Amino acid sequence: MxxxxxxxxxxxxxxxxxxxxxxxxxxxxxxxxxxxxxxxxxxxxxxxxxxxxxxxxxxxxIDPDRGKIRLQDYAERWITERPNLRPRTVHLYRWTLGKHVTPYLGGMPLNRLDTPMIREWRTRLLAQGVSLTMAAKAYRLLRAVLMTAVKEDELIRVNPCRIKGADQEKPAERPVLSVPQVFALAEQMPARFRALVLVVTFGSLRWGEAVALQRSDIDTSAGTVQVRQAFVEHRGTGLILGPPKSRAGVRTIALPRAALPLLREHMGNYVGTAPTAFVFTSETGRTLWRGNFNKLVKWSEAVAAVGAAGLHFHDLRHTGNDLASRAPGASLRDIMARMGHDSPRAALIYQHANREADLGIAEAMDKAVQAARRKPSKRKPKRSHNGDGPAAEAG
Structure with missing residues (x-):
């Protein structure tokens, strides 16, 4: 017309x-x-x-009617239809959405969501005391859900999650134990859990990987630990034995010789003779739960006794990663393999120059500068071109 x-x-x-x-x-x-x-x-x-x-x-x-589905309904469908999600990941996604996303945005149709609305939602989370780390995780999850709505399902034209820096988290740097502290902490543990501290630390193991180790996974002669599986704690279901967190999680790790005597003693005293016997169990032979381990070993008192108050059990893996990254000749790929990571992102964290080394370099440079300043200059004075000084006298 x-x-x-x-x-x-x-x-x-x-x-x-x-x-x-x-x-x-x-x-x-x-x-x-x-x-x-x-x-x-x-x-x-x-x-x-x-x-x-x-x-x-x-x-x-895009047909506006397609985008009228509520965020809450679409997000639930998104989780259900994601392939290969681990049970713990499914639980974590549903918890995050239910706690931090859907109470604020769940009733909104997808095509009514916009960037100012997302920004206001994030601001409210932070104002209510949600940590920057948790807000970043919720934002990344929401962005992933909406990205599928854009690229795969074509329900909306653009992703409204476009807030610069909202996906970044800056957690406090976790403590790292010295080698003497690692052995001191092991001595603070009940006898049946001393080897657990050494294996987790020097093997850079996750909790679920450590408690899923079986006798057939340990070779005390070669000094290696094979990671084939991991336990995942899932509320309402219990412990689920499955593959490690990623494909790279299946790996064989060499332990330092200093850790082997205690591991051999542990295998002889606390592990059944069957190849499938679990290596680290409770006194009754049951699988260890992460939730009650701290009370079982009086963890807070133990870490305080070695001068590491506030240390988390997961910091043992962090310590092992840090030690591995300092080993002469350790490449990025070597660190990734030991950590069980597909992506180099986490391994790169441990390749940064540590503070002690950096301070040492700065101190050496400072001494060199001071020494140079104390030495008298042996350079000949420059000739003047304005008629003054030595140049003028020579004329």
């Missing part, structure tokens, strides 16, 4: 009884659609039609 200038007009604009203007346009399926909003001015409605027509020409137009 041509307008007054003789150009074809896409769609039409009509004035509503409220005084606002509504845009209507033909959809690709032949139906007539009304705009998803009304406008205070007719010119605004006409610009809206121009935008819709351009989207259709570029094949970027």
């Amino acid at each position: 041509p307008n007054r200038d003789g150009h074809r007009r896409f769609g039409s604009v009509r004035k509503l009884p409220s005084g606002r203007y509504q845009a209507r346009y033909p959809a690709p399926d032949g139906t007539t659609r009304s705009g998803d909003q009304t406008f205070a001015r007719k010119a605004e409605a006409e610009r809206y039609l121009i935008l819709i027509e351009a989207q259709m020409a570029r094949r970027e137009w």
Whole structure:
């Protein structure tokens, strides 16, 4: 339909009884659609039609009805349909959505979400005391859900999660034990758990990997530990034995010789003779639960006794990673393999120059500078070109 200038007009604009203007346009399926909003001015409605027509020409137009699904419903479907998610990951995603996302945004249709709304949601989380780390995790999960809505399901045109820095977390740097502290901490443990401290630390093991070790995984002659599986704690289900966290998690790790005597003693005193006997268990022979281990060994008192108050059990793996990264000739790939990581991102953290070395370098440089300043200069004085000084006298 041509307008007054003789150009074809896409769609039409009509004035509503409220005084606002509504845009209507033909959809690709032949139906007539009304705009998803009304406008205070007719010119605004006409610009809206121009935008819709351009989207259709570029094949970027998305049926608004497709995006009317609520975020809460779509996010639940997203989790259900994700392939190969570990049970613990499913539980974590559902908990994060239910705790930090859907109470605020769950009832909103996908196509009504915009960046200012996401920014306000994140601001509210932080104002209510949610940590920066937790807010970043919730933001990344929401962004992943909405990215699927954009790229795979084509329910919305753009992802509204476009807040710079919202996906970044800056957790406090975790403590690292010295080697003497590691052995001192092992001595603070009940006898049946001393080897656990050494194996987790020097093997860079995760908790679930350590408690899933079986006799057949330990070779005390070669001094190696084979990681084939891991336990995952899942509320309502219990302990689930499955593959490690990633494909790279299946690995064989060499332990330092200093850790082997205690490990051999442990294998002889506390591990059954069957190849499938678990290596680290409770006094009753049951699988260890991470949730009650601290009380079982009086962890807080033990770490305080070795001068590491506040140390978490997972910091033992962190200590092992740090020690591995300092080994002469250890490459990024070597560290990744030992840690059981597919991505180099985590391994790179341990390749940064440690503080002690950096301070040592700075101190050596400072001494060199001071020594140079104390030495008298042996350079000949420069000749002057303005008639003063030695140059003038020589003339």
